[in-house]
Amino acid sequence: MTVKPPRTAVLLDRDGVVNRERGEHTWRVEDFELLPDVAQALKELDTSGTPVAIITNQSGIGLGLHRAAELEEVHRYLHDRLADSGASMPLTLHCPHHPTNGKCLCRKPGHLLVERALALLQAVAAGSVFIGDRQRDVDAATAAGVQGVLVVSNEPLIPVLQRLKRI
Ligand SMILES: [Mg+2]
Numbered sequence: 660m661t662v663k664p665p666r667t668a669v670l671l672d673r674d675g676v677v678n679r680e681r682g683e684h685t686w687r688v689e690d691f692e693l694l695p696d697v698a699q700a701l702k703e704l705d706t707s708g709t710p711v712a713i714i715t716n717q718s719g720i721g722l723g724l725h726r727a728a729e730l731e732e733v734h735r736y737l738h739d740r741l742a743d744s745g746a747s748m749p750l751t752l753h754c755p756h757h758p759t760n761g762k763c764l765c766r767k768p769g770h771l772l773v774e775r776a777l778a779l780l781q782a783v784a785a786g787s788v789f790i791g792d793r794q795r796d797v798d799a800a801t802a803a804g805v806q807g808v809l810v811v812s813n814e815p816l817i818p819v820l821q822r823l824k825r826i
């Protein structure tokens with residue numbers, strides 16, 4: 660009997676990794692700028708059969724800046740832009756809470772969404788990576804047993820994935 664090796668995942672923060680970090684909440688389609696090499700990076704991950712998820716803090720919902728429906732619209736827009744390039748939309752999980760409304764378990768550096776993504780992708784923590792532009796992304800990864808990779812905001816993704824030997 661052959662035992663298949665466990666699946667490992669590539670997890671991505673959203674703002675500053677997938678779309679341009681603007682230094683403020685991004686919940687309008689017109690403010691959502693897909694970074695230039697992300698569609699190509701996701702296509703290559705698709706080709707290698709790597710499961711991918713986006714894990715993002717979106718406290719603008721908890722702050723009352725915008726509604727969940729607007730976030731969904733932005734993510735539909737992302738889906739469509741990726742589809743234009745032949746890439747599939749990653750599983751996308753968000754924390755809608757803001758710390759002023761009380762502590763939740765899902766806001767990074769909390770690791771609940773990292774665990775949930777791994778479970779939904781049927782991937783194991785060991786060997787998976789989480790690429791983010793904030794220390795809280797790395798901390799969420801570490802707490803879940805995933806390798807956290809800190810990048811500079813809006814840095815090209817393909818070279819990072821190549822360094823990690825994921826593409
Ligand atoms: Mg970020």
Ligand SMILES: [Zn+2]
Binds near residue numbers: 754766
């Ligand atoms: Zn939360």
